[in-house]
Amino acid sequence: MNRSAFENPRGARRFCIAPMMDWTDRWCRRFHRLLTREAWLYTEMLHANAILHGDRRFLLGYDRQEHPVAVQLGGSDPKVLAEAARICVGFGYDEINLNVGCPSERVQSGAFGACLMATPDVVAECVEAMARAVAVPVTVKHRIGIDHQDSEADLRAFVSRVMDAGCQTFIVHARKAWLQGLSPAANREVPPLDYGRVHRLKQEFPGLEIILNGGIESPQEGLVHLERVDGVMLGRAAYHRPFELAEVDRLYYGAERIPTRTDVLEGLLVLAEEMQSRGEPLVRLTRHILGLFHGEPGARRWRRVLTEHGRGEGSGPELIEAAARYCR
Numbered sequence: 001m002n003r004s005a006f007e008n009p010r011g012a013r014r015f016c017i018a019p020m021m022d023w024t025d026r027w028c029r030r031f032h033r034l035l036t037r038e039a040w041l042y043t044e045m046l047h048a049n050a051i052l053h054g055d056r057r058f059l060l061g062y063d064r065q066e067h068p069v070a071v072q073l074g075g076s077d078p079k080v081l082a083e084a085a086r087i088c089v090g091f092g093y094d095e096i097n098l099n100v101g102c103p104s105e106r107v108q109s110g111a112f113g114a115c116l117m118a119t120p121d122v123v124a125e126c127v128e129a130m131a132r133a134v135a136v137p138v139t140v141k142h143r144i145g146i147d148h149q150d151s152e153a154d155l156r157a158f159v160s161r162v163m164d165a166g167c168q169t170f171i172v173h174a175r176k177a178w179l180q181g182l183s184p185a186a187n188r189e190v191p192p193l194d195y196g197r198v199h200r201l202k203q204e205f206p207g208l209e210i211i212l213n214g215g216i217e218s219p220q221e222g223l224v225h226l227e228r229v230d231g232v233m234l235g236r237a238a239y240h241r242p243f244e245l246a247e248v249d250r251l252y253y254g255a256e257r258i259p260t261r262t263d264v265l266e267g268l269l270v271l272a273e274e275m276q277s278r279g280e281p282l283v284r285l286t287r288h289i290l291g292l293f294h295g296e297p298g299a300r301r302w303r304r305v306l307t308e309h310g311r312g313e314g315s316g317p318e319l320i321e322a323a324a325r326y327c328r
């Protein structure tokens with residue numbers, strides 16, 4: 001087994017960027033690394049079966065600059081998850097995270113994601129199998145409840161059972177999930193946030209690492225929770241207003257210098273050159289950087305140039321330079 005370079009990551013997860021389907025791929029993570037060197041990054045959710053039977057290099061490939069980086073797995077078969085975790089650690093990932101929070105019908109039909117909160121024993125068996133298989137942390141991302149199984153007692157029982165199986169880090173989305181009647185998008189907005197429940201969970205399990213997720217709109221806003229939990233996780237706001245991530249290393253890790261947009265642009269040009277040399281379509285990067293100038297003069301033209309020409313064959317750093325001229 002390859003042991004992660006991050007032997008004791010507690011404290012490193014003070015700030016995390018959430019795993020987001022179709023968004024947090026390797027090029028998004030490379031972009032985010034230009035903004036923060038310290039935040040804990042996550043892959044999109046990958047089903048364990050896909051890792052066992054699919055193109056592993058495509059699914060799990062990443063660059064060393066992305067560390068610390070975790071892989072999020074979906075599944076409910078302990079043996080399959082354990083083997084997938086071994087493969088992921090072989091690629092050098094720093095953490096294995098189990099998705100117990102996704103409410104989509106497709107995920108439910110596969111008996112994984114948020115519906116697993118109804119079966120804590122299954123989650124515990126999965127965690128225990130993965131923890132035996134790898135030497136990096138095995139963590140769980142989950143909701144505060146599902147459907148009518150949403151009392152604080154239910155949440156405590158779930159966390160207690162999974163903790164006993166070896167999990168020490170819980171990333172808690174502070175909303176319940178309605179598995180029937182709400183779409184995944186509505187499940188991110190309609191169930192009310194209950195930060196107090198997550199704060200109380202930390203009080204009841206002080207030895208666990210509790211990371212708060214859900215509804216946090218900026219790194220600055222996340223700071224208010226650090227007196228009550230161990231870390232925060234930012235989701236869509238990190239994607240739509242990415243330059244706010246430039247403050248993370250100063251606010252959460254004590255860095256003295258924060259990157260400027262000029263610094264980030266220079267990094268993007270280097271990244272675009274790398275992609276061009278690999279034969280990677282530039283759109284795989286440009287779709288993630290549309291929000292870099294959010295709220296700034298020229299932002300609309302920046303987005304328009306990248307959107308209209310990012311798919312052009314052979315597009316490279318010159319396109320990013322051309323779009324940036326409208327923002328200077």
